[in-house]
Amino acid sequence: MLKCYANPSREQWGELCRRAEQDNSLIAERVVAIVDRVAEQGDAALRALAAEIDGVQLTALQVSPSEFEVAEQRVSREVKDAIEVAVKNISSFHKAQLPHEVRVQTMAGVECIQRPVAISRVGLYIPGGTAPLFSTVLMLALPAKIAGCKEVVMCTPTNKQGEVAAEVLYAARRCGVDKLFKVGGAQAVAAMAYGTESIPKVDKIFGPGNRYVTIAKQLVSGRNTSIDMPAGPSEVMVMADSSADVRYVAADMLSQAEHGRDSQAIVVCDSAELAEAIAAEVERQAATLERGAYITESLANSRAVVFSRREDMIAFANEYAAEHLIVSMADAWAVVDNITAAGSIFVGNYSPESAGDYASGTNHTLPTSGWAHSCSGVNVDSFMRKMTIQELSSKGLKALSSTIVAMAEAEGLEAHANAVRVRMKE
Amino acid sequence: MLKCYANPSREQWGELCRRAEQDNSLIAERVVAIVDRVAEQGDAALRALAAEIDGVQLTALQVSPSEFEVAEQRVSREVKDAIEVAVKNISSFHKAQLPHEVRVQTMAGVECIQRPVAISRVGLYIPGGTAPLFSTVLMLALPAKIAGCKEVVMCTPTNKQGEVAAEVLYAARRCGVDKLFKVGGAQAVAAMAYGTESIPKVDKIFGPGNRYVTIAKQLVSGRNTSIDMPAGPSEVMVMADSSADVRYVAADMLSQAEHGRDSQAIVVCDSAELAEAIAAEVERQAATLERGAYITESLANSRAVVFSRREDMIAFANEYAAEHLIVSMADAWAVVDNITAAGSIFVGNYSPESAGDYASGTNHTLPTSGWAHSCSGVNVDSFMRKMTIQELSSKGLKALSSTIVAMAEAEGLEAHANAVRVRMKE
Secondary structure, eight states: OOEEEESOOHHHHHHHTOOOOOOOHHHHHHHHHHHHHHHHHTHHHHHHHIIIIIOOOOSOSBOOHHHHHHHHHHSOHHHHHHHHHHHHHHHHHHHTTOOOOEEEEEETTEEEEEEEEEOSEEEEEOOOTTSOOHHHHHHHHHHHHHHTOSEEEEEOOOOTTSOOOHHHHHHHHHTTOSEEEOOOHHHHHHHHHHOOSSSOOOSEEEOOOOHHHHHHHHHHHTTTOEESOOOOOOEEEEEEOTTSOHHHHHHHHHHHHTTOTTOEEEEEESOHHHHHHHHHHHHHHHTTOSOHHHHHHHHHTOEEEEOSSHHHHHHHHHHHTOSEEEEESTTHHHHHTTOOSOSEEEESTTOOHHHHHHTSSSOOOOOOTTGGGTOOOSOGGGGEEEEEEEEEOHHHHHHHHHHHHHHHHHTTOHHHHHHHHTTSOO | OOEEEESOOHHHHHHHTOOOOOOOHHHHHHHHHHHHHHHHHTHHHHHHHIIIIIOOOOSOSBOOHHHHHHHHHHSOHHHHHHHHHHHHHHHHHHHTTOOOOEEEEEETTEEEEEEEEEOSEEEEEOOOTTSOOHHHHHHHHHHHHHHTOSEEEEEOOOOTTSOOOHHHHHHHHHTTOSEEEOOOHHHHHHHHHHOOSSSOOOSEEEOOOOHHHHHHHHHHHTTTOEESOOOOOOEEEEEEOTTSOHHHHHHHHHHHHTTOTTOEEEEEESOHHHHHHHHHHHHHHHTTOSOHHHHHHHHHTOEEEEOSSHHHHHHHHHHHTOSEEEEESTTHHHHHTTOOSOSEEEESTTOOHHHHHHTSSSOOOOOOTTGGGTOOOSOGGGGEEEEEEEEEOHHHHHHHHHHHHHHHHHTTOHHHHHHHHTTSOO
16 A cells, blocks of 8 residues: 655655665675676676576577577567557657757857767667566667667577567667677676677667666776666656546556566655545556566555645655656646656656657656756767867967966966967967 | 887777776775765764865865955956956857757657756866866856756865965856865765765766765765766877977977876877977977976876878777877868767867867866767766656547557556556546
8 A cells, every 4th residue: 555645844855755775785796706707708708607697508699680580570560560650759759859069169260169979889788587678679779870879789688598589689670789699687788898709899888777787887887888877776756636537647656666676656646635546546456467566566665745735746856856757737837847857757647657668759768766866868969979179270379378378377287388388489 | 208109000009098097996995984974974074084184174164255255356367367268268168058958749649858957956076286276167167057057066175274276266256156165085075975064965076086086976976976977087199290280299298298197198190200209399398397297207108109091090099089189180170070089179280288178168077088989078968967758648649559558568568558558448
């Protein structure tokens, strides 16, 4: 049963915004050992670890053209059609995000440019496990290709028979992934960060994963390879008033809850009656769903919070900074325009989280655990960098020279001043 | 004397692109202890650490209005005028970078929006040490204000007398920093990441620092606070051909070398004669400069690399991914248009690095150590996040429903499909 909190004081907000905590200290040491072993021994370590950890005997690490062809035949027409719709929508929304070059003449003879450039090589991690998450292939590979990355590498674990789900293979080929490897876990992250005989070293690693994957990404991000964002369990917040449909709110909370045992679903509403009605409907629908074990456990992390004042609902939502924020309120857009921290916002009664999870066009790789205070979800920018370029004419430098020399001297950096003076001697 | 390498083989490139390595394992443990102590004990820990580590007795942590006024009187007219020119140029280039909202109707009734929002609270770290780096105040505080951050907090260490350099205080007030604290080192990073009685918790921390600061930033970036980018020693690469002026190339290499003992300056050119002439000119100019100890040591990390083919010069520059890349070549723009990895590029004979370091308008907080393969320098985006927003009409959701349901079922996520079905029952 959903716990309800009515008008909690500001002091309680921190506690109510807390996510399920993870103690990773025991895993961290094992991850360092795995990553270092792959960095040193390359492909041999990947084969040995697949056998040791997953009980899988891998022959070729890279997925072969014939495996892609078999997969193509296995995926149903219905799923292929669905993927086409999703590809079209995700592509059109992400293409519109492509940044432009910025060019400013800050003074006569001083030209400054900000130029977006694609990251050359990116690595995508797609988890295996209980469900084949081919939608994540779309969400990562399509923006990478739209940004113009030269090489898109993907790693994903196999089942015990050494196979990858047909939908994942099909989606990877459909989205233009250049090379796909049957490697999972922390070792896949290490392979993409350091490169092996088979797997190219990439510049940035993207994608969700279990705690081993997450810790390995964190580790390499402090060494030599960028990552998309810090990762944590998935979460949703629903803001609801009397205009919300209780059945929809409950269904959205449950679709979050089925993701995993540590998922969190929070409803913020304006009356205790509504909170109770939602709690009852969650119970009713939960009884009809599969994945019951996950749902029961993650509902234990979930709660309903009631505020009489709309400003408090908004302030609380901004403090929580939800990965997914559903706003089912009469004046939804007035609320949305005051939201400063969320991963992705779903407005009104007909925008369930699953629309954005799959096919509306927005990306589903989003900041969790409050990281939405400072991080964006994956978007075209995530696959690009911005370089600056400047060209000064001799006149432009002359006009700036006294400024540069004064500042360099005040900072005690004589050689900086000298680099200007030597050019002004003529 | 600069070491020269002529037409090195591809196998040697990795070694030639290597930066000075740092062994941080001994420091890391001390940093964890400092950060945890500040997280637990707040202001008391900051005062105790200032006494223990820096031998400074701090009374108030926050800089008072009267301290700002004294500083204003101490800064020379010349430096104030220089700051005004720099503020104007940096502001105009960074204002032009402000991103726009992206709005796409991916299907009838399916509206997707990408909305840029400022990060609410940011923390800037300005190092103390041998030189008062007030230029970095401009480079961080101006974009933060332009992005629209609500609260801009700054920390900087004091000298033994508990004072901050007048130029730093003046620049902070000029650029609209909201609160300035006399705290330095790893403890400053911890204070901004966790908050103390005096110092607000921020969402993202920016700025350069010594190894303690760098390791502390890395640590909190894995816990609860974003950081601008991984940091390493500063570096420059100069690409030169016969159109380059040897005196300018040498002066630029030396202006990099004076930054610190582990700075690196690399020249890539098209003839051994040019490399030798540059090496001789570096020796000649170095003898005339102060900061000689830094310069001698960092020149030991430096080198000249000669390639007969222009394609190799470009490919090597892209593999190195320099923080600063100066292109002094006859067809400089043709080269620049093929550069895919660099922090900031300086084109032609009259664009010394010090122009961008201080006043042309570009930012000087740039990715080092090869991170330019995947990271941008600080820009207006660094102070913003992009949220997505979607609104589907009932018709829009109906048009997408079979797509979403097919994908959710193929992924085994029944509750995701159910969140759509429950809305389609009417």
